[in-house]
Amino acid sequence: MPEKIIPSQDLICQVQYRNLYSNSSDFITVPLNSAEKIGSCNLTGLWDSTEYSVAIRCISAVSIFWSEWSRGKRASTEEKAPSEKVDLWRVIESSHPAGSRSVHLMWKPLSSFPPSGRILGYKIQYFPENNAALKMTNISTDKKTILLLNKEAYIISVTAYNSAGNSPEAVLRIPSTDEKSSQVIETVRTFTTSEEVVVEWVAFEPEVTEYVVEWYEELETDPFGRSWQYVSNSTNWKTNKKNFKPFVCYNISVYPLYGNKVAAPYSIQTYVQQKSMYFKQIMS
Incomplete structure (x- = not known):
């Protein structure tokens, strides 16, 4: 309750709330029971596991001026279980x-x-x-x-x-150690644009709709030093050239997926330097 407002006056309050990821605010206007000095409202449509800041100001029925905003109060919404798989x-x-x-x-x-x-x-x-x-x-x-x-x-x-x-x-x-997977990808080629590295491939079996593109430096010996990205409903992949070092040879492999099964990859080696790219095929 603002100090200068007469308690007997009818009041309207404005609730300002914003999440701390955003600079924009939302507002709700609610009546205040002047006699009991109590007002309440429910905030809906909030993000999960997010901290919000809430402030309130009031105006009386006989005034054209709002009070100052109250000091902000912070609170967090509840968590929900992760909605997407890793x-x-x-x-x-x-x-x-x-x-x-x-x-x-x-x-x-x-x-x-x-x-x-x-x-x-x-x-x-x-x-x-x-x-x-x-x-x-x-x-x-x-x-x-x-x-x-x-x-x-x-x-x-x-x-x-x-x-x-x-x-x-x-x-x-x-797969088991004695499994042999047939070659699904016919060819892979790479090229660069002014900003991107592009990998394109042709598959023998067009019904394959998901792939993994894996890339790492030729001299990288740590398996955890590899990068990868899933590609769905496409036979090309693009990434920013900044993800590759110039004048360094990279191994790039494209793996077809059948559900949770990974088929044999098609691999090439690639240099990215300025606007040109050199590659050679690795025989599987």
């Missing part, structure tokens, strides 16, 4: 003499906006494709992990979680 990828190392192999898993949360909440960690589950009863579960606060698997085919899933629940599962299948 962007999951893998690098499979060669089999060890004992028949086991290291699978490097890496993932990145998709940047949903507004955010549903703060990610607390990730749950990794994996099991042999033919024996789901042997499911194993790991918890990680990092965005990568290494699994030591035997020669069997495995199903791997990763979910992000916060205080409100889990995201949908991101699932990939790791």
